[in-house]
Amino acid sequence: MRIHLFPAGATEPVTLAGKPGQSLMQAAVDANVHGIEAECGGLLTCATCHVYVREPFASQLPPPGSDELGMLEFTASARQANSRLSCQIALVPALDGLAVDLPPTQT
Numbered sequence: 001m002r003i004h005l006f007p008a009g010a011t012e013p014v015t016l017a018g019k020p021g022q023s024l025m026q027a028a029v030d031a032n033v034h035g036i037e038a039e040c041g042g043l044l045t046c047a048t049c050h051v052y053v054r055e056p057f058a059s060q061l062p063p064p065g066s067d068e069l070g071m072l073e074f075t076a077s078a079r080q081a082n083s084r085l086s087c088q089i090a091l092v093p094a095l096d097g098l099a100v101d102l103p104p105t106q107t
């Protein structure tokens with residue numbers, strides 16, 4: 001499945017292949033995408049995997065859990081309505097074509 005990550009200010013995305021069952025963070029780390037540091041490895045303690053999810057995908061995701069909501073208070077770039085932590089986004093076939101923007105502090 002295809003995933004498109006737009007670095008801050010970029011018009012062209014970095015497109016990578018993700019596998020169902022992976023997190024978006026893991027797919028980005030495996031592809032060495034700059035901007036997804038994921039310092040905690042997905043343990044919900046760093047917020048360095050922050051992304052802004054584009055529609056229509058943002059509305060399709062399960063809502064963030066309380067732990068994710070808590071960590072979203074500590075993002076380096078401003079939190080927005082479509083802010084999510086990519087380690088908590090489980091890739092499923094319905095998310096083929098998923099498009100997210102990377103925050104300006106994650107370059």
Ligand code: FES
Nearest residue numbers: 040042046047087
């Ligand atoms: Fe640390 Fe997502 S990788 S919170």
